[in-house]
Amino acid sequence: MSQIPENVINQAQPICPECSASDIIKYGTRKGTQVYKCKPCDKKFTANGAMPGRRIPPDQVGDAIGMFYDGLSYRDIQRRMQTRYGFTPSTATLYEWVRDYSRRGREFVDSFKAETGDKWVADEMMVKVDGHNVWLWNVMDADSRYLLSTHISKTRTIRDAETLFRKAKNRSTHPPHEHHHRWTGCLSRGD
Numbered sequence: 488m489s490q491i492p493e494n495v496i497n498q499a500q501p502i503c504p505e506c507s508a509s510d511i512i513k514y515g516t517r518k519g520t521q522v523y524k525c526k527p528c529d530k531k532f533t534a535n536g537a538m539p540g541r542r543i544p545p546d547q548v549g550d551a552i553g554m555f556y557d558g559l560s561y562r563d564i565q566r567r568m569q570t571r572y573g574f575t576p577s578t579a580t581l582y583e584w585v586r587d588y589s590r591r592g593r594e595f596v597d598s599f600k601a602e603t604g605d606k607w608v609a610d611e612m613m614v615k616v617d618g619h620n621v622w623l624w625n626v627m628d629a630d631s632r633y634l635l636s637t638h639i640s641k642t643r644t645i646r647d648a649e650t651l652f653r654k655a656k657n658r659s660t661h662p663p664h665e666h667h668h669r670w671t672g673c674l675s676r677g678d
Contacts, residue, residue: 501523510526511523512526517533520533550568551581551584551585552588561581564581565581600658601628601631601635601660602660603635603660604628606629607626607655607663616639619641622641623639624636625651626652628659636655638654
């Protein structure tokens with residue numbers, strides 16, 4: 488009889504999402520899903536990959552949030568969740584998912600620093616918003632094509648360009664050695 492490798496046993500053993508303990512016991516089932524109880528912290532959880540305090544796996548929540556940002560109504564999302572996963576979350580639950588996970592995503596994005604190359608490319612163009620001309624400014628890393636910063640302004644001044652580059656610098660791990668733009672000598676001081 489062959490022995491089961493230790494890494495296979497460890498993969499099958501659930502770990503508490505709250506305290507990371509492995510001293511776990513089975514604690515019944517809920518809607519056909521095995522429930523576990525952590526002996527050290529006394530928390531109950533399912534090993535379905537759901538985040539702490541949540542019952543639904545993140546891939547299903549992410550699917551619902553993706554549908555929301557694709558423009559589907561909450562009712563349409565409910566119908567698709569029923570078809571795909573066999574359950575219908577309430578509209579209040581969908582709203583909480585969108586709110587909570589969008590906030591988490593925003594916090595991550597706000598703290599993210601992009602690994603950038605030594606060359607950035609900047610550009611600006613005039614666009615109409617509500618019948619008014621405004622300037623849309625962008626800075627992009629030349630190597631990765633990662634958009635570092637976007638800025639909208641009513642004017643086209645050096646102060647606007649400085650604001651754009653300040654935002655880009657805050658989003659990257661280091662400033663560029665060179666930057667290219669179309670508006671050298673074309674900006675007003677704006678003071």
